[in-house]
Amino acid sequence: MNAFRVNPTELMLRYRKLGKTEAEISEIGYGAWGIGGKQWLGGEDDESQRALQRAFELGINFVDTALAYGDGHSERLVGEAVKSTFHRIYVATKVPPKNRVWPSSPFTPISEVFPYDYILQSTNESLSNLGVEQIYLQQLHTWTDAWVDREEWRRAAENLKRSGKIRFFGISVAEHDPDSALKAVQSGLIDAVQVIYNIFDQSAERNLFPLCQQRKVGVLARVPLDEGGLTGTITEDTQFEPGEFRDSYFRGDRKRQVVEHVEALKKDLVGVPGTLPEIAIRFCLSHPAVTSVIPGMRRVETVESSCRAAAAGKLDDRTLAILKRHAWDRNFYQ
Numbered sequence: 191m192n193a194f195r196v197n198p199t200e201l202m203l204r205y206r207k208l209g210k211t212e213a214e215i216s217e218i219g220y221g222a223w224g225i226g227g228k229q230w231l232g233g234e235d236d237e238s239q240r241a242l243q244r245a246f247e248l249g250i251n252f253v254d255t256a257l258a259y260g261d262g263h264s265e266r267l268v269g270e271a272v273k274s275t276f277h278r279i280y281v282a283t284k285v286p287p288k289n290r291v292w293p294s295s296p297f298t299p300i301s302e303v304f305p306y307d308y309i310l311q312s313t314n315e316s317l318s319n320l321g322v323e324q325i326y327l328q329q330l331h332t333w334t335d336a337w338v339d340r341e342e343w344r345r346a347a348e349n350l351k352r353s354g355k356i357r358f359f360g361i362s363v364a365e366h367d368p369d370s371a372l373k374a375v376q377s378g379l380i381d382a383v384q385v386i387y388n389i390f391d392q393s394a395e396r397n398l399f400p401l402c403q404q405r406k407v408g409v410l411a412r413v414p415l416d417e418g419g420l421t422g423t424i425t426e427d428t429q430f431e432p433g434e435f436r437d438s439y440f441r442g443d444r445k446r447q448v449v450e451h452v453e454a455l456k457k458d459l460v461g462v463p464g465t466l467p468e469i470a471i472r473f474c475l476s477h478p479a480v481t482s483v484i485p486g487m488r489r490v491e492t493v494e495s496s497c498r499a500a501a502a503g504k505l506d507d508r509t510l511a512i513l514k515r516h517a518w519d520r521n522f523y524q
């Protein structure tokens with residue numbers, strides 16, 4: 191961890207090296223799922239553009255998007271924002287599974303999910319949406335180690351790197367199943383993994399993180415705020431628009447469960463400075479395996495809050511010990 195960049199509001203973002211790449215990326219990366227619109231409703235493109243620009247001003251130099259986020263809409267917004275800044279921005283995107291099934295099953299042949307030609311074609315689409323010549327980090331948007339020895343993805347990654355269309359290659363690990371990518375990390379063929387890591391799901395700490403540290407593979411901590419659960423703003427009466435992702439994620443009595451867990455957390459955190467989302471972000475940054483935490487952000491206000499959290503630095507051992515007790519084993523994606 192090194193290199194500081196001073197920004198206009200005196201918030202100090204720090205930078206960490208992404209695995210074995212040459213990139214020093216900001217401890218906060220810009221999660222760009224929400225701005226894609228289709229699966230997260232209620233955002234506005236103008237506000238998303240302002241949020242992206244503010245992020246770059248504050249020193250965020252890493253963005254995580256995907257072809258699947260609003261069918262290319264997120265990539266197009268990111269592309270516009272990157273063009274209009276003079277800062278160097280590292281963009282990561284993803285190849286969606288061809289069968290559009292998340293998570294992938296070890297029993298599904300890779301030919302149905304990531305055939306060789308399809309990975310190349312998907313990358314071309316992303317290049318065009320982003321309006322760039324090269325993608326810094328291309329990732330497979332789902333993964334199972336059952337495919338680790340298959341030549342389809344290996345050859346595609348090699349070809350894309352050789353042609354200069356991508357610089358590095360990574361995978362996005364299946365929900366709540368960090369061990370499903372251990373062989374991929376061991377293979378030495380991937381440069382970064384993207385994995386759920388937050389106060390509720392700490393499972394990546396067990397095997398994946400130590401292995402990534404040992405193999406010098408970058409770690410992008412995704413869903414740091416449990417899709418909004420850890421913002422502390424969800425109540426039993428919160429309504430999401432029918433059809434949007436969070437309407438399903440927080441369905442049935444799940445909002446009540448979230449409220450109970452958040453109340454218990456807040457009680458234990460009395461006296462710890464900062465808001466719950468800021469503490470949740472600092473929790474992720476406190477693990478040395480993590481390169482960058484990528485909260486999903488659609489508003490200037492949340493960008494500033496995430497940068498404030500990172501500027502406050504790692505949590506102390508006492509607070510981390512409290513948070514350890516709040517791991518919560520469940521799967522709301524199903």
Ligand SMILES: NC(=O)c1ccc[n+]([C@@H]2O[C@H](COP(=O)([O-])OP(=O)(O)OC[C@H]3O[C@@H](n4cnc5c(N)ncnc54)[C@H](OP(=O)(O)O)[C@@H]3O)[C@@H](O)[C@H]2O)c1
Pocket residue numbers: 220221222223224254255331362363384412413414415416417418421467468484485486487488489492493494495496497
């Ligand atoms: N399979 C995959 O590869 C996969 C799956 C999920 C996510 N991801 C990646 O991970 C990123 C993060 O996950 P996510 O967006 O799903 O969920 P998330 O980051 O856990 O939660 C996003 C929510 O948190 C709010 N928020 C963000 N920063 C905040 C702050 N500092 N204070 C208060 N609220 C804050 C956002 O508000 P506003 O929207 O109002 O700004 C949004 O409602 C995604 O954007 C995407 O890049 C990848």
